[in-house]
Amino acid sequence: xxxxxxxxxxxxxxxxxxxxxxxxxxxxxxxxxxxxxxxxxxxxxxxxxxxxxxxxxxxxxxxxxxxxxxxxxxxxxxxxxxxxxxxxxxxxxxxxxxxxxxxxxxxxxxxxxxxxxxxxxxxxxxxxxxxxxxxxxxxxxxxxxxxxxxxxxxxxxxxxxxxxxxxxxxxxxxxxxxxxxxxxxxxxxxxxxxxxxxxxxxxxxxxxxxxxxxxxxxxxxxxxxxx
Amino acid sequence: xxxxxxxxxxxxxxxxxxxxxxxxxxxxxxxxxxxxxxxxxxxxxxxxxxxxxxxxxxxxxxxxxxxxxxxxxxxxxxxxxxxxxxxxxxxxxxxxxxxxxxxxxxxxxxxxxxxxxxxxxxxxxxxxxxxxxxxxxxxxxxxxxxxxxxxxxxxxxxxxxxxxxxxxxxxxxxxxxxxxxxxxxxxxxxxxxxxxxxxxxxxxxxxxxxxxxxxxxxxxxxxxxxx
Numbered sequence: 001x002x003x004x005x006x007x008x009x010x011x012x013x014x015x016x017x018x019x020x021x022x023x024x025x026x027x028x029x030x031x032x033x034x035x036x037x038x039x040x041x042x043x044x045x046x047x048x049x050x051x052x053x054x055x056x057x058x059x060x061x062x063x064x065x066x067x068x069x070x071x072x073x074x075x076x077x078x079x080x081x082x083x084x085x086x087x088x089x090x091x092x093x094x095x096x097x098x099x100x101x102x103x104x105x106x107x108x109x110x111x112x113x114x115x116x117x118x119x120x121x122x123x124x125x126x127x128x129x130x131x132x133x134x135x136x137x138x139x140x141x142x143x144x145x146x147x148x149x150x151x152x153x154x155x156x157x158x159x160x161x162x163x164x165x166x167x168x169x170x171x172x173x174x175x176x177x178x179x180x181x182x183x184x185x186x187x188x189x190x191x192x193x194x195x196x197x198x199x200x201x202x203x204x205x206x207x208x209x210x211x212x213x214x215x216x217x218x219x220x221x222x223x224x225x226x227x
Numbered sequence: 228x229x230x231x232x233x234x235x236x237x238x239x240x241x242x243x244x245x246x247x248x249x250x251x252x253x254x255x256x257x258x259x260x261x262x263x264x265x266x267x268x269x270x271x272x273x274x275x276x277x278x279x280x281x282x283x284x285x286x287x288x289x290x291x292x293x294x295x296x297x298x299x300x301x302x303x304x305x306x307x308x309x310x311x312x313x314x315x316x317x318x319x320x321x322x323x324x325x326x327x328x329x330x331x332x333x334x335x336x337x338x339x340x341x342x343x344x345x346x347x348x349x350x351x352x353x354x355x356x357x358x359x360x361x362x363x364x365x366x367x368x369x370x371x372x373x374x375x376x377x378x379x380x381x382x383x384x385x386x387x388x389x390x391x392x393x394x395x396x397x398x399x400x401x402x403x404x405x406x407x408x409x410x411x412x413x414x415x416x417x418x419x420x421x422x423x424x425x426x427x428x429x430x431x432x433x434x435x436x437x438x439x440x441x442x443x444x445x446x447x448x449x450x451x452x453x454x
Contacts, residue, residue: 147397
């Protein structure tokens with residue numbers, strides 16, 4: 001049973017990779033840099049996007065917003081005058097806990113790719129399955145809130161191992177928590193040695209300029225690369 | 228495709244229900260009350276268990292600890308001299324994001340059911356899939372941390388709708404957050420009108436006695452019911 005199950009999962013992931021490559025080809029043709037933004041529920045993905053979307057200096061951004069149900073986050077971001085496409089994963093039961101390449105592909109017709117330099121795909125809040133499914137992104141950014149505890153890299157290793165940047169959010173709360181930041185970073189380096197990390201607070205704005213610059217650099221890299 | 232997918236999922240959930248009923252029959256025969264404890268990553272499930280497990284006045288508790296990888300939480304709880312069984316959901320790829328009835332069944336041989344009055348199954352940290360899979364529990368308890376924001380009932384409705392008790396944790400941080408507790412409770416009642424809820428802090432111990440009493444009442448109810 002164990003071996004069969006692994007094979008089924010490998011088949012699903014293989015099909016997903018094929019569709020992710022097709023998404024990737026579309027993004028390259030249109031010159032779009034794509035960031036897959038992931039975290040646990042309530043870590044601050046949307047708040048960190050709200051902080052930077054209006055400050056991208058001529059870079060045309062769009063957002064693909066993944067949620068089980070509703071459009072609360074899309075509504076928040078739409079007020080920033082950025083094109084936002086909502087993608088709901090709920091087909092009647094509990095809903096899918098992640099975006100996959102095919103779901104993203106099904107929504108691309110609604111995303112103005114030709115007028116977009118940076119597409120941020122905000123994934124469903126979950127530290128497990130979103131990490132298993134490529135969607136055609138250039139980079140993966142994950143948000144880890146200091147309120148979640150220091151042990152998360154050890155408990156959700158794939159997520160922390162496959163991301164290109166870790167935003168350690170809510171650092172304004174550090175003084176009120178029994179949270180050992182050095183211990184968290186030690187666990188992070190055990191799972192993904194040297195992965196870039198930034199200490200940020202969506203609430204106070206601390207570290208947000210650095211996160212914006214990182215996005216601008218990714219877009220500049222993408223524009224310079226052959227399509 | 229959509230319809231086919233729903234049918235596949237219904238088939239999986241139907242098989243899961245069959246195994247959950249078998250678990251349920253075993254628990255009834257042994258007189259074990261079973262609580263399925265769920266939350267987002269880092270909301271405080273383990274910390275709230277640490278607070279009550281040593282204070283259950285003669286009720287014999289055991290824990291089945293679900294994690295993608297590792298045994299950090301099981302190790303924490305084992306120091307309380309409670310039988311803890313670790314169940315890892317990682318078969319080599321990213322890991323399963325929830326426990327299902329069959330995973331729980333596969334671990335029951337290691338749980339001392341005959342010497343247990345209360346079995347707490349600590350699920351994988353995730354607000355989506357754990358709510359879809361019954362494991363044979365008597366009651367579902369979910370932990371929602373105030374650091375996660377007020378919108379979570381609207382974004383993860385199945386989880387909030389199918390639970391029997393909501394522990395609103397980390398209330399010691401309320402004064403440091405832009406969190407509107409009344410708004411959260413309003414959203415909670417919109418999704419699951421009148422569901423019992425308790426304001427707690429695993430850190431300060433506030434509300435923990437109420438949570439312990441709730442557990443003791445569930446065990447007393449179970450003991451009085453026909454096996």
